[in-house]
Amino acid sequence: MTVDEAVLERLALHHEVEDFLYREADLLDERRYEEWLTLLAEDYEYTVPLRLNVRYADVREREDTGAGEIAWFDEDKSTVDLRVKQLMTGRHWAEEPVSRVSHIVSNVRLESVTLPQVDVSCRFLVYRNRVADETDFLVGRRRDRLRKVADGWQVCRRQLLLDQSVLLAKNLSIFI
Amino acid sequence: MTVDEAVLERLALHHEVEDFLYREADLLDERRYEEWLTLLAEDYEYTVPLRLNVRYADVREREDTGAGEIAWFDEDKSTVDLRVKQLMTGRHWAEEPVSRVSHIVSNVRLESVTLPQVDVSCRFLVYRNRVADETDFLVGRRRDRLRKVADGWQVCRRQLLLDQSVLLAKNLSIFI
Amino acid sequence: MTVDEAVLERLALHHEVEDFLYREADLLDERRYEEWLTLLAEDYEYTVPLRLNVRYADVREREDTGAGEIAWFDEDKSTVDLRVKQLMTGRHWAEEPVSRVSHIVSNVRLESVTLPQVDVSCRFLVYRNRVADETDFLVGRRRDRLRKVADGWQVCRRQLLLDQSVLLAKNLSIFI
Amino acid sequence: MLPERADHLVRDLVDVERGEISREIFVNERIHRLELENLFPRAWLFVGHASQVPRPGDFFSSWTGSDPVLLTRDDKGELHVLLNSCRHRGMRVCRYDEGNTMQFTCPYHAWSYSIDGSLVSTPGDLHGVPQLKAAYSGKLRKEQWGLVRAPKVVNYKGLVFANWDQDAPEFADYVGEFHWWLDNLADAFDGTEAGTEVFRGVQRWRIKSNWKFVSENFLGDTYHGASTHASVEAVGIGPGGQGKRRHGERRNEGGFAGGRRKTSFRLGHGASDNLGYELAYPEFAEPKMDEYFTAAWATRAEKLRAQGRPLGGRGPATLFPNMSFSAGFPRTILVAHPISATETEVWRWYLVDRSAPDFVRDWLRHYYLRYAGPGGMTEQDDMENWDYATQASRGVVARRYPYNYQQGLGEELPSDLDGAVHSHHAIAGEVNARAFYRRWAEFVDNLSWAELTKLAETDDRANREEAR
Amino acid sequence: MLPERADHLVRDLVDVERGEISREIFVNERIHRLELENLFPRAWLFVGHASQVPRPGDFFSSWTGSDPVLLTRDDKGELHVLLNSCRHRGMRVCRYDEGNTMQFTCPYHAWSYSIDGSLVSTPGDLHGVPQLKAAYSGKLRKEQWGLVRAPKVVNYKGLVFANWDQDAPEFADYVGEFHWWLDNLADAFDGTEAGTEVFRGVQRWRIKSNWKFVSENFLGDTYHGASTHASVEAVGIGPGGQGKRRHGERRNEGGFAGGRRKTSFRLGHGASDNLGYELAYPEFAEPKMDEYFTAAWATRAEKLRAQGRPLGGRGPATLFPNMSFSAGFPRTILVAHPISATETEVWRWYLVDRSAPDFVRDWLRHYYLRYAGPGGMTEQDDMENWDYATQASRGVVARRYPYNYQQGLGEELPSDLDGAVHSHHAIAGEVNARAFYRRWAEFVDNLSWAELTKLAETDDRANREEAR
Amino acid sequence: MLPERADHLVRDLVDVERGEISREIFVNERIHRLELENLFPRAWLFVGHASQVPRPGDFFSSWTGSDPVLLTRDDKGELHVLLNSCRHRGMRVCRYDEGNTMQFTCPYHAWSYSIDGSLVSTPGDLHGVPQLKAAYSGKLRKEQWGLVRAPKVVNYKGLVFANWDQDAPEFADYVGEFHWWLDNLADAFDGTEAGTEVFRGVQRWRIKSNWKFVSENFLGDTYHGASTHASVEAVGIGPGGQGKRRHGERRNEGGFAGGRRKTSFRLGHGASDNLGYELAYPEFAEPKMDEYFTAAWATRAEKLRAQGRPLGGRGPATLFPNMSFSAGFPRTILVAHPISATETEVWRWYLVDRSAPDFVRDWLRHYYLRYAGPGGMTEQDDMENWDYATQASRGVVARRYPYNYQQGLGEELPSDLDGAVHSHHAIAGEVNARAFYRRWAEFVDNLSWAELTKLAETDDRANREEAR
Ligand code: FES
Ligand code: FES
Ligand code: FES
Ligand SMILES: [Fe+3]
């Protein structure tokens, strides 16, 4: 019995996507922010809603804040650009000294494929340590919309569901 | 040189299994428990032994509790069904409000393949946060026996080795 | 359209490498140290530099200690052999009782392939729990140089970048 | 790490005459416990916004000092602040952040408390008790075992405050003429009375800082901006876009320093500006926004002029002790909840005009989020300072050296406002902080209401001025 | 978060006459330290089961209050409880949970302690000391530097208890007639004396609760079941399967309320039932199980009747201060180890008849695990209550309001048992808790043994009853 | 877990006559606070090595007790130790571990402190203040608001020490004849004066141990080696390779016990050896290394003999209170920074001869790393003991039993060194620890410098000797 071509294509695509997400994480953790920016599409949308403590019955409707409501982040690429510029001033005190960060990306799944677009879900665990004992764990689910472009891939939409309601970190001055 | 068919089959199988485990994690973390139950075989066996602090020489024999001994969990599907029912009553206070949970599944390896059965090992890191600052990390090794069925896969046996002896969480009211 | 052979070879290689790294982690977490040693090449080099808190501008030059400077580890296989021997004496108190450890390996990427050598990067999260509430998280980036040998693969060089400056663990008596 | 030496009055640690304040009050756990016992249960505290609980039965979970509370709206639409702890065994009757219910039933033994006035005489009272007859043979005085209610609650134009002390002065007396800043916060940009509401979602996060660093920062520390926010000014995140100030002041009005003065109240409140500092709304890079706010400013100017009321007073400001806010850009409320001497939980609400069109709502929301909160490019750098100022003040040697609060010492300028003075300078000047800590010490030393009121009656600072 | 105000006697915080108890005793760290110093080192504490250390040299690591101890069996088969801390520099000589050795050798400097009576006069004594002659020139009094031994240890039908106070009353006097419940715990289901053993494996986990919430819950709080365990009753996890009670009471016996009364001892112990409440074993959905337990019940009934002994007294119950257990379904022992005022480490042992066939062992074990422990569908909801009751009682305002313990106040019913009374009702009634906290206060206030004994001699509650 | 009972003098807890020391001093938080207040700000503390800051403007971040400090080199090359906390609001002016700057500018409000003597009279003084005129109307006394400088700093052959007490005795008097060990640490292997430097990189890690366990271990606890390090001796990690001692003593010199004596100073310092114990450098399996060190030893022997100076005194040793070191193999400095009674942050520096060729540097560095630090096969087992000795001493029962320090009690041998005695034995003997804790108690009880000096003038131990 031989393996179906469609399966192999799927395998190849999945591998491509994983490799892209891991490379993106490398750029972030190596603080190569300007290279990282090139991986974000011009129409990049980034949202990280707040999570509320609600009853089991209300989870679907009320657990996450939505459109037009307050979030941790809700921005486009222009703001991300500004954040990178701020980091590079050398006077963004929240990151002086810089944080040591690892982006652990796991459970990568292709949720839907309509080339050039692919919707991908994964889990993230972002570990951050800074100065002596400042230590944060930011963990949750992520949904990315990737777009195939000439020289590879770009992220055009990213939504994070952070598994915290009261943020247990003093700030979110790193890219999660 | 071309890639051997057997290798490709193995690749495809590995990918299928990973995808299945990740999808299962998604159902759990999205609290779609009834759909999740359909992924458990009727003869599902779930065990999470206690881990004891023993000397290096006794690790093999005495580190984990075994058959006929006390564990964190040792149950079949009927009990898992009850747990799901309990969650849905809206009066299972330990989960009101619900926990925010991420199942990070990594190091997925096919240990033995005797279709329709596959034995898979992996690592799990289950992050849980609830209300304000209730935060638990449940980490360890997992061994699953999967069975290929008509419309995909099912878990027929699951054993977790939790890397804690004194459980540092107030309860285990989530599915790990 | 069919999938290019080169792609398939790459897929197969990537899978092989992942499987090797996961198996290595299994041997460590199951404390099968002597088997684990056989996965290390005779010219194995292991380094874990210190990380310093420096200004954004100095990251490239001064963040990590380098050649000829102090590190957490900087050793060859002969020392690793000694460490295994020490563990097996049953009198290495730091590991009596033994630690419960999980090596979570993620973001595996092939950075360069020049067979028989492959440079691989990944993230590691090593969770350790011992006695009652001794709990450590060792997280960071890892770069491995693997070499294809007759019966599989071997690690010939490994460098870890631990995301801590002040080590928040009482010791590093486990293999990370 | 914390030597406990609070065997003296905390007043002795706050020397406003010399402009020196001991580091102990920022790191000492015993002093922190005195704050929790003598200050917070007697102060008027912000618990939430009325627009968070629009319908009967709506509730919002909040905190007052060290106590969890529920802001609820009863069947008649009245607001109540109830201690979120069962009277039987103390269980937190409600663990949800928000929701709607007419009855809080305790999960432990099911005592239930109703906020329906048709079932209980006072909303929050004990209503249902399983096995009531058998258990208490009719001896349980249900009316005495309801959820503890804050004896004083006020809804000031949507801003809801509570006070746990029956004998506390009325809110109006506690606030004094600082109310003008609250008005500007609660009224709409076009001056419409109480024309604001909050966006859904309160940001909540933990910092390793003493809570007072937060209050002090907003009540008049305009001195920190140039240095702390150098990076954000460099990139430009304000309405005017890059190259413009982050709050979007119009240069042609003399900008930041145009006649601006800080305002300090003997009651402890403080603002970074004065009512006479009539800073118009920012110039927006986006025409539609610019148009909207130019119109709003004009409407407001007309309204207020008619009442002979000046247009200034936008803050940032702090209502003693721990509610800070800005009535401008961004328009937001912050509460610094004390957790320990060295840890604080910060909450942020964001306001918008009820009548604002979607494009305004969206623009403001995006701006608020990139400006403030843990993801805010501005606030991130504040928190870095608060945390490491707290940490570096814990040392035994460090504690021997007081902080310096000498800016504008003895240079206070008189004010037309009751019990208030102004700083002698727009950016420099620590008069607000000196007044804040003086008031803080009077509360923490547990002076009686009579003493507290008397002390605040005459502002010796102003007198000293006239004397000159 | 914890104001420290324990400058009064803790007794004053426990008003059993009014049925009100201050929240301070559940959250105050200073009071917690008084518990650790005055209560735990003087109380009889459960350390483990004899079946955990069957052979000479077997040991089991346990805790007594704040001290790690080793339960060991010496060469003659005697049991000992030794402080797990070296006398030289305090090193915890053994860090293993269990094992077998005749000698504990400290890893630091190798002082070794032997439990072999042929080598040392008293098991636990210091045996080997490196360089003994050179180091101490023969001056070291080895007999004085052995591992500290609990002066009083008793093996009650396999249940091993220790007391650190040489002057403490004998176990029998400390337990009083509460021993009947211990008997039912230790004897087999068919009444065979001491016919039980524990399954290997003790569940240990941390909760953010004061330890007394745990003890109180099991000594008679049958009032919480309906609400706390509503979800588990809804799904049905008991022997009878769905639709049946989780403990599996047989309906035809009047179920839960059939003549049941709680039993409270002046000594502080308490049980949720009375000896006269002869609740038969559950009806099992599985015929084989039903048969087995029907037979066991019959055999036991016959045995006990012959001794004129009633069949009731299965619990849940608590032996003062922190050992709780149920002699029924499940059959398990819990110890609430205090860690801080707001944290507890819970340990659970599970018992089974030594003679039970495998199908009974397996059925019970599965049932125990789905019922109790951190994975237990029942216990999970208890812990939620204990944790948030503790947390919501920490606030400064909350502390002003005592808990309510007024159920059945003054309605206690006399008992045939020495120094005991009964509740007036099966489900309601907090007499057990009142007695528990009264005794607790007497210990924590450090009353002498003479005083403690005298106070417990006459049960004023019973008297008051007769007076009526 | 920590009952607070320090209402007596800590002296009473240290009974050197009986050789018994209370566990309280290792676990009691109140006593720990007394240490932070009375001991660390008065003791000479090691802050870093001059080779870490070679050029003007170089700085290294360190700690003195509970205070963060900066070791800086000014424009003239002078070293200074400055409190790393802004005088305005306490912000930690520098959060970097190392770097180069002539000016520390505070991020909060930009007060800047210069170490350039041409700009300020005293390096560390306040230099730039934004809006100086406007803010302070010329009233700010800048010279009074510079970074706090340690009044006493000494560079002893590259070893930099600081003391926060202006009235403290000079370093030379504080160290006494213990300086010989410091000399051996700072001089090169071939005896070249101050011929050492540190490798770049200081290992820093946290342990759950009282800091005194660390100091005590290195000041003369040679008794623990055989047991604690049994595993590492078994595998052999020393210069001689497997089968050889981990420090590489040459057997043919009688090895470990050849005439060796410990040295204890009345001032609290202690060493594991004596100057007369002339242990040659190890035999190296590697010829090149063996050659190098054989030559070095010969050169050094010649130099020292010429000065009539003995060749011994390599340690391990501890300079009271918390700087430990070994001048041999490995050659390293450890500082035990106190964090709480039960937590310590350990720092390790590693030294090497400035003139050492690369092959020697590399060999030593590899050896150091496999020997010491958290990855060190030897030190790992020490830390296991320190942590669990601390933990097992926290119990209420455990605290009733003092530690035993009776080795060689009353057997001290006189010494040619001022204010010093020797142990009667090479391995056994706890005289060093007794002297250390006696001195510790004198400081923590806050005796005056006059008393402290007087007490140390005559060594009663030596006298007792002669009396015999
Ligand atoms: S604690 Fe609320 S009803 Fe008992
Ligand atoms: S601590 Fe046990 S022998 Fe020294
Ligand atoms: S805190 Fe340093 S300048 Fe204000
Ligand atoms: Fe700011």
Ligand SMILES: [Fe+3]
């Ligand atoms: Fe219960």
Ligand SMILES: [Fe+3]
């Ligand atoms: Fe050692």
